[in-house]
Amino acid sequence: MKIVVLAGGLSPERDVSLSSGSLIANALMEKGHGVLLLDVYEGYQNTIHNMDDLFLYSKDGIKYHYTVSDIEPDLDAIKVKNNNQLAFIGPNVLDICGFADVVFMGLHGSIGENGSLQATFDNFNIKYTGTGYIGSLLAMDKDLSKRLFVQANIPTAEWILYDINENTIHDVKNTIGFPCVVKPCSCGSSIGVSIVKNLEELKTALSYAFKYETSVLIEKMINGREFSVGILNNKPLPVIEIIPTTGFYDYKNKYQSGLTSEICPADLSLELTRKVQEKALKVHKTLRLGGYSRIDFILDTKGEFICLEANTLPGMTPTSLIPQEAKCLGIEYNELCETIAMLPFNKNLKH
Ligand SMILES: Nc1ncnc2c1ncn2[C@@H]1O[C@H](COP(=O)(O)OP(=O)(O)O)[C@@H](O)[C@H]1O
Numbered sequence: 001m002k003i004v005v006l007a008g009g010l011s012p013e014r015d016v017s018l019s020s021g022s023l024i025a026n027a028l029m030e031k032g033h034g035v036l037l038l039d040v041y042e043g044y045q046n047t048i049h050n051m052d053d054l055f056l057y058s059k060d061g062i063k064y065h066y067t068v069s070d071i072e073p074d075l076d077a078i079k080v081k082n083n084n085q086l087a088f089i090g091p092n093v094l095d096i097c098g099f100a101d102v103v104f105m106g107l108h109g110s111i112g113e114n115g116s117l118q119a120t121f122d123n124f125n126i127k128y129t130g131t132g133y134i135g136s137l138l139a140m141d142k143d144l145s146k147r148l149f150v151q152a153n154i155p156t157a158e159w160i161l162y163d164i165n166e167n168t169i170h171d172v173k174n175t176i177g178f179p180c181v182v183k184p185c186s187c188g189s190s191i192g193v194s195i196v197k198n199l200e201e202l203k204t205a206l207s208y209a210f211k212y213e214t215s216v217l218i219e220k221m222i223n224g225r226e227f228s229v230g231i232l233n234n235k236p237l238p239v240i241e242i243i244p245t246t247g248f249y250d251y252k253n254k255y256q257s258g259l260t261s262e263i264c265p266a267d268l269s270l271e272l273t274r275k276v277q278e279k280a281l282k283v284h285k286t287l288r289l290g291g292y293s294r295i296d297f298i299l300d301t302k303g304e305f306i307c308l309e310a311n312t313l314p315g316m317t318p319t320s321l322i323p324q325e326a327k328c329l330g331i332e333y334n335e336l337c338e339t340i341a342m343l344p345f346n347k348n349l350k351h
């Protein structure tokens, strides 16, 4: 099989994406596939004589390698390097992806996650991993996801969409109350998320969240243990519990090693395990997700699993949550990557 692992792009998470993209690419090569790791924004700028030659095999003895630097990538410098290219999809990307048998979506953030790239691929009849454009859009927009959760009887934290022209911080105090959680409507990685206890903190949190987006949600804070459940090929994986040493599962606790314990399988009764797995599958279906996804929950003090959100492009390094869950079932990282790459060939799995 010839597989393009598509990564990078112009989001602040481009480095993380290129680094996990390299690991996915190596895993697929070890499974015997021909692989090209391609940056969706930079594209392929050299002349292509023969498309076949672009793909690397393990017998070539080369491995992809990308180190994430300590500081966020300088997106302006990357634009300048690419002649200030305005298009998000770089030179030759569509042709190369069309030539490959399948595209492994290794992107994080905006263009990979909001469905627009998936819609473009559909129009070019290009096969890709994971969720299609409708599910990507529905899961990316937390307000839309939550409206569908309510409709499908999936418990979710009470919330308002904060409109800067209509709402005041006093409305929040009188409706949602404190403590509450302020979050941009369509970000990920806990970027722009704060938990606040009073009006003063709320003001700061709002201006922080509005830096990232013009739509901001304010949710009731749910007290309890946090869990995540992956779905692979329409079946739930084992449940994982997330326990940050301090505070909540924010950006730092997510990406700096040693700050959060992740326990898989989670220490839950069989009954609660089944309950949260069923809920995760219901979320996956309600939002029309495909292939694989990861759904986040908090178990509240009344024993109810409250759904926080669904992720259509969950982290895919060997130590990320879904690979840990798969490992509990004896599915090693290389095999997991290959399974995800092969799912788009299953006609029964609609996007
Ligand atoms: N309503 C809530 N109550 C308690 N904690 C929350 C709530 N919403 C979010 N959090 C915390 O913030 C983290 C990030 O929020 P989440 O909605 O999952 O957004 P993201 O897409 O950035 O991961 C969660 O993993 C959880 O630790």
Ligand SMILES: [Mg+2]
Residues within 6 Å of the ligand: 189, 190, 296, 308, 309
């Ligand atoms: Mg989350």
